[in-house]
Amino acid sequence: xxxxxxxxxxxxxxxxxxxxELLAKLDTDQPELYxxxxxIFVDLRGNxxxxxxxxxxxxxxxxxxxxxEEVDTEADADSLMKSDLYLPLDFLPELADDKFxxxxxxxxxxxxxxxxxxxxxxxxxxxTGQSLFExxxxxxxxxxxMNDAFIEKVDKPNKTIIVDTPEGLIDLFLEE
Numbered sequence: 002x003x004x005x006x007x008x009x010x011x012x013x014x015x016x017x018x019x020x021x022e023l024l025a026k027l028d029t030d031q032p033e034l035y036x037x038x039x040x041i042f043v044d045l046r047g048n049x050x051x052x053x054x055x056x057x058x059x060x061x062x063x064x065x066x067x068x069x070e071e072v073d074t075e076a077d078a079d080s081l082m083k084s085d086l087y088l089p090l091d092f093l094p095e096l097a098d099d100k101f102x103x104x105x106x107x108x109x110x111x112x113x114x115x116x117x118x119x120x121x122x123x124x125x126x127x128x129t130g131q132s133l134f135e136x137x138x139x140x141x142x143x144x145x146x147m148n149d150a151f152i153e154k155v156d157k158p159n160k161t162i163i164v165d166t167p168e169g170l171i172d173l174f175l176e177e
Contacts, residue, residue, distance in 0.1 A: 002044055002049045002051070002088075002089065002166060003007070003049070004044075004049065004087065005090075006027075006038060006090060007042060007049065007089055007090060008055065008086060008087065008088060008090055008092075008102075008104070009028055009085060009086075009087060009091075010027060010028060010029070010035060010086045010087060010088050011023075011025045011027035011028050011029070011065070011085075011086050012026055012027050012028075012083065012084070012085050012086065013025050013043075013067075013082055013083060013084045013086065014026045014064070014083075015061070015082075016075060016078045016079070016082070017066055017082055019070070019074075019075050020066065020073060020074075021068065021072040021073045021074055021075070021077050021078045022068045022078070022079060023066075023067050023068075023069070023072075023078055023082075024060060024064045024066055024067075025064065025065045025067055025086055025097050026063065026064055027063065027064070027065055031085070032059055032065060033059065033065055034094060035065060035088075036057060036058060036059055036065065037057065038054055038057060038088070039053065039054060039086060040052060040053045040054060041054060041086050041087070042086065042087040042088065042089075042123070043081060043084045043085075043086060043087075044084055044085040044086075044087065045081075046085060046170050050120060051162060052069045052070070052072070053068045053069065053070040053071075054067060054069060054070070055068040055069060056068045056070070059175045065110070065111075066113060069081075079130070079161050080122045080140040085161040088154075090104065092096060099152075099154075099155050100155075101155055101157070103125040103127065103132075104132075104160065105154075105157075106122050106125070107119060107122055107123065107124065108122065108160060109121070109160045109161060109162050110161045110162070111134060111161075111162050111163075111164060112151060112161060112162070112163050112164070113134050113163075113165065113166055114163065114164070114165040115165070116166070116171045116172075119136055119138060119143060119145070119171060120136040120141075120143060120165075121136065121137050122134055122135065122136055122140030122162070123135050123136065123142075123176060126144070126146070127159060131146045131147070131148065132146070133145065133146055133147060133170070134147055134162075138174075138175075141143075141174060141175065142174070143171060143174040144174070145166055145170070145171070149163060151164045151166050152164055153165050158170070
């Protein structure tokens with residue numbers, strides 16, 4: 002399994018008991034969806050290694066208490082500390098039609114209600130305070146804030162996102 006086929010679920014943050022139990026901080030608004038998993042991928046030195054889950058339960062709402070099979074001692078648990086946890090993309094819950102995961106929209110076409118055809122989404126920049134659509138328009142990169150006020154419609158079947166950006170925003174990227 003490769004990371005590109007998975008999504009980041011969370012990180013092991015501390016040991017829970019001397020019997021190898023661990024606590025993981027989940028990166029989700031719905032931790033209860035991941036309470037009864039059979040297995041999970043643990044990132045060990047850059048490799049995703051499958052671990053089978055003996056038991057798991059939510060602990061203080063945002064932490065998941067996990068007991069992996071064959072992790073029975075504190076030393077076993079220590080070897081997994083601070084490891085990232087991943088699940089295959091098909092474990093992601095279905096979203097409403099107007100919502101999307103960033104990986105889903107790569108390759109979507111962007112149309113602006115005033116400007117017209119903008120280009121194709123090549124990525125999402127979420128390293129800034131405001132996430133940005135990264136759009137390729139014939140070799141020119143255009144960045145449009147992923148702001149609910151700008152997004153008019155997400156048409157998943159036709160792989161198109163219709164935006165209504167402030168006048169002149171797209172032109173800023175096209176002027177030389």
